[in-house]
Amino acid sequence: MNIGVVVFPGSNCDHDCQYVFRDVLGQDVTMVWHKEKSVSGLDAIILPGGFSYGDYLRTGAIARFSPVMEAVKEYAEEGGLVLGICNGFQILLEAGLLPGAMLRNDSLHFICRDVHVKVENAATPFTGACESGQVLKIPIAHADGHYYADPVTAASLKANAQVVFRYCTPDGCVTMEANPNGSLDNIAGICNAAGNVLGMMPHPERCAESVLGNDDGRMILASVVERLKKRR
Amino acid sequence: MPPITDDLIAQHNLTRDEYQRIVTILGREPNLTELGMFSVMWSEHCSYKSSRVHLKKLPTSGPRVVQGPGENAGAVDIGDGLCAVFKMESHNHPSFIEPYQGAATGVGGILRDIFTMGARPIALLDSLRFGELTVPQNRRLMKGVVAGIAGYGNCMGVPTVGGETVFNEIYSLNPLVNVLCLGIAEKDKIFRGAAAGIGNPVIYFGSKTGRDGIHGATMASDSFDDESERKRPTVQVGDPFQEKLLLEACLELMAADLLVGIQDMGAAGLTSSSCEMASRAGTGIELDVALVPRREPGMTPYEVMLSESQERMLMVAKAGKEDECVAICRKWDLDVAVVGRVTGDGVLRVKDQGTIVAEIPAKALADEGPRYDRPYSPPAYQDLLTNLNYDVIPDVKDANAALLSLMESPTIASKRWIYEQYDHMVRTNTVVRPGSDAAVVRIKGTHKAVAMTIDCNGRYCLLNPYEGARLAVAEAARNLVCSGAEPIGLTDCLNFGNPERPDIMWQFVMAVEGLADACEFLKIPIVSGNVSFYNETNGLSIYPTPMVGMVGLIDRADRTMTQWFKEEGDDIILLGATREDLGGSEYLKIMHSREQGSPPFLNMEAEKALHDCVLALVRGGLVQSAHDCSDGGLAVALAESCLSAPGRRLGAAVQLTRGRLRKDAVLFGESQSRVVLSAKPAHREAVLEQARSLAVPAAVIGTVGGDRLVVSLSDERSTANVIDVSLPTLHDRWARSLERALNET
Numbered sequence: 018m019n020i021g022v023v024v025f026p027g028s029n030c031d032h033d034c035q036y037v038f039r040d041v042l043g044q045d046v047t048m049v050w051h052k053e054k055s056v057s058g059l060d061a062i063i064l065p066g067g068f069s070y071g072d073y074l075r076t077g078a079i080a081r082f083s084p085v086m087e088a089v090k091e092y093a094e095e096g097g098l099v100l101g102i103c104n105g106f107q108i109l110l111e112a113g114l115l116p117g118a119m120l121r122n123d124s125l126h127f128i129c130r131d132v133h134v135k136v137e138n139a140a141t142p143f144t145g146a147c148e149s150g151q152v153l154k155i156p157i158a159h160a161d162g163h164y165y166a167d168p169v170t171a172a173s174l175k176a177n178a179q180v181v182f183r184y185c186t187p188d189g190c191v192t193m194e195a196n197p198n199g200s201l202d203n204i205a206g207i208c209n210a211a212g213n214v215l216g217m218m219p220h221p222e223r224c225a226e227s228v229l230g231n232d233d234g235r236m237i238l239a240s241v242v243e244r245l246k247k248r249r
Numbered sequence: 250m251p252p253i254t255d256d257l258i259a260q261h262n263l264t265r266d267e268y269q270r271i272v273t274i275l276g277r278e279p280n281l282t283e284l285g286m287f288s289v290m291w292s293e294h295c296s297y298k299s300s301r302v303h304l305k306k307l308p309t310s311g312p313r314v315v316q317g318p319g320e321n322a323g324a325v326d327i328g329d330g331l332c333a334v335f336k337m338e339s340h341n342h343p344s345f346i347e348p349y350q351g352a353a354t355g356v357g358g359i360l361r362d363i364f365t366m367g368a369r370p371i372a373l374l375d376s377l378r379f380g381e382l383t384v385p386q387n388r389r390l391m392k393g394v395v396a397g398i399a400g401y402g403n404c405m406g407v408p409t410v411g412g413e414t415v416f417n418e419i420y421s422l423n424p425l426v427n428v429l430c431l432g433i434a435e436k437d438k439i440f441r442g443a444a445a446g447i448g449n450p451v452i453y454f455g456s457k458t459g460r461d462g463i464h465g466a467t468m469a470s471d472s473f474d475d476e477s478e479r480k481r482p483t484v485q486v487g488d489p490f491q492e493k494l495l496l497e498a499c500l501e502l503m504a505a506d507l508l509v510g511i512q513d514m515g516a517a518g519l520t521s522s523s524c525e526m527a528s529r530a531g532t533g534i535e536l537d538v539a540l541v542p543r544r545e546p547g548m549t550p551y552e553v554m555l556s557e558s559q560e561r562m563l564m565v566a567k568a569g570k571e572d573e574c575v576a577i578c579r580k581w582d583l584d585v586a587v588v589g590r591v592t593g594d595g596v597l598r599v600k601d602q603g604t605i606v607a608e609i610p611a612k613a614l615a616d617e618g619p620r621y622d623r624p625y626s627p628p629a630y631q632d633l634l635t636n637l638n639y640d641v642i643p644d645v646k647d648a649n650a651a652l653l654s655l656m657e658s659p660t661i662a663s664k665r666w667i668y669e670q671y672d673h674m675v676r677t678n679t680v681v682r683p684g685s686d687a688a689v690v691r692i693k694g695t696h697k698a699v700a701m702t703i704d705c706n707g708r709y710c711l712l713n714p715y716e717g718a719r720l721a722v723a724e725a726a727r728n729l730v731c732s733g734a735e736p737i738g739l740t741d742c743l744n745f746g747n748p749e750r751p752d753i754m755w756q757f758v759m760a761v762e763g764l765a766d767a768c769e770f771l772k773i774p775i776v777s778g779n780v781s782f783y784n785e786t787n788g789l790s791i792y793p794t795p796m797v798g799m800v801g802l803i804d805r806a807d808r809t810m811t812q813w814f815k816e817e818g819d820d821i822i823l824l825g826a827t828r829e830d831l832g833g834s835e836y837l838k839i840m841h842s843r844e845q846g847s848p849p850f851l852n853m854e855a856e857k858a859l860h861d862c863v864l865a866l867v868r869g870g871l872v873q874s875a876h877d878c879s880d881g882g883l884a885v886a887l888a889e890s891c892l893s894a895p896g897r898r899l900g901a902a903v904q905l906t907r908g909r910l911r912k913d914a915v916l917f918g919e920s921q922s923r924v925v926l927s928a929k930p931a932h933r934e935a936v937l938e939q940a941r942s943l944a945v946p947a948a949v950i951g952t953v954g955g956d957r958l959v960v961s962l963s964d965e966r967s968t969a970n971v972i973d974v975s976l977p978t979l980h981d982r983w984a985r986s987l988e989r990a991l992n993e994t
Contacts, residue, residue, distance in 0.1 A: 026493075027404070033677045127671075128670070158403070229691075
């Protein structure tokens, strides 16, 4: 498979995504400079984490205007798989590929730590290797991860099973205490109505190898590869 | 231009003698621009004029050393054709004046030092000193500094993986912010800051030059008083996004084989980068300030040459490669301009639209500044500090309460509130996260990892600067071996008061000798470093704080060790001997409000034997955990081994004997060369045998398990449980202490 990793000025998890797909999962990876106008030939697109444009103005607000984003939109409309992680999720929200918006964490601090998330929808291309209700331990690292959507949008997300991950306790209870940033309904990741675009705040690429002490994130990334193989 | 008056010379922090020397070098009076350039380059911060004669004593060579002191950073060979490039630097003065930007630009500066060498930065650590958190101003400083480090490092995508934070009233008006950065470079592709090749183009790139930070280096070479707030305009403002672009552009330029030399514009900006590069190569540089990209109109040559605007670099390209260099900079949206050429006459010649505005021999500016062998003598108060009659200090009655007080003292308490604000996992290399003896980062493409730590006990150094410095080296090395790493190199950051005072200079000289002796004994080369003097406000000096940053190599990343207990039923084994070492301890400070006595005894042979023993045990897979005993002594080390595992706690039952020692010395004394291990019972004999073979004292002192920490102490007459505390209670006091002190619960 040929996985495209988009590089915006200020992306800083681009190398991590490249490493995990290429060296851990054995796929081809193409780094896509943000000024590219075409994404043809790619089997999936990753919008990596980082601080695109320094997070200036608002997270993801400038990156959505990068030339490559037009191509990413078309790619998504045609059913291509797009995964936005952390800043990538924020960019997808700003670009209108996913509904809702990000607010500052309730604590007002940047938070870097392991959290637990519950797989609410195991039928997406990104969660095929997971069981419904499974609890994964994945790190977060963000200052703006408080997901917000208006009540109508929130209701439709729920009704369409677009909420894919929710913050939970290690034993799977979705509680206030398990919510690290104040996200609406403990939302950690959502997909679009068609299910081919996923945004998530936790970083699966940071926990995909046993030498790092945790490989729960591998299930998400491997799900993408498996889905692509089936589709071929 | 104004005439050079005595007032003007004094404002530039130059002495009359130094001025005369400038006149001799130039053969004439300098103009204002030249005076400004000399003043920054000959400042203590840039010239090391008070320290250089002593720094020569430090051991800087060894079989692994690829680059010693004198370049932007040091480098040591780690095999596989790679080297670790690292350095530590202080940003104390700016952080006191403006904590967020001061700390942020400290991170920015040290990152540039590393990637200028051709290394991709893979880890940051920081060592911080603040006054007690009961004072609102200290809380504000700490919040600002932590936010500044987070703001810059996180955006850069370089993980902040470790460090240490210590609180003491003495740092109230002069906090310390020391930052260490480590990068990895291919050994034969290290870049150096030399302007070689007459005629080669000199290219400026990065951010535009503004009026910020003018005379920052001079400010950093002065003491503080109540007027220091007014110095805020000398602090630079950082832009980590620009620096991220600068990093990627630099590494791309280096990979394209276009460069002869490169240097960042740190302290003293364009002046230092140009004269140092020329001086190293024995060449000159001619540049025109009119070509320098600027943020605002009307800047004088003086301002352009002295600006410390951040995120700027100077490179010397191979002739004819200008266009390729410019194209790469433009790709990354950076300002770029060819501003001059390398010349053969050894002169730094500055023009403004073709008119010469400064002409100074580059070597005189960079390397021939004044050198002082300042007078030094121990202060009269030294004996008062060290003479402590222990008979007047009652032995501990309630050891449980003492342990809880120590665990929640901010110096010992969990630093989670700090490190969770730092992205410590980006780049997916972090094998051991913050919260163990040393941070461990794997090296992709190999099976190896590097371990890093920063250590220094300023109180030990106050009580005995020579011993204090040796103890810092010993503790740093001990932290590394506890993580399974062999120490391979050291960087220092020597924070002291005013060197013009003989007592402060004595502290400095003693500390340098201590560092030198310890490193020589342990065969650890010092490859880079930094000196920060004038850390005093209104005449009150900080404790001498020679920070030691140490790097170790782990051959197999999957054989890394951590400090926390792993499994119920494991033996707890203490390596090393316990003596009556209460002097300078955290216990005496917290429980008896005394910062007195002699620092703990250190025997280097015993220390080295301990290192060999711990390394052999970890590499042999014979132990489950290893934790250095330091602040708070054995009881605190045991408690930390119970509590510090991520998301898990394991209790312990421990039996100690006191012999002739005081109870508090056994529990909370800070005897050196000790490590708390845990091991499977099946490995007990092998562990003890390994210790015996190296003549390291070893004793099985207890068992891992349960949900309490219970310590019994026996003498000839009786045995009693002196500590018996539930882990939730212990954990609450230790884990939430900083949040409580900061009112953020």
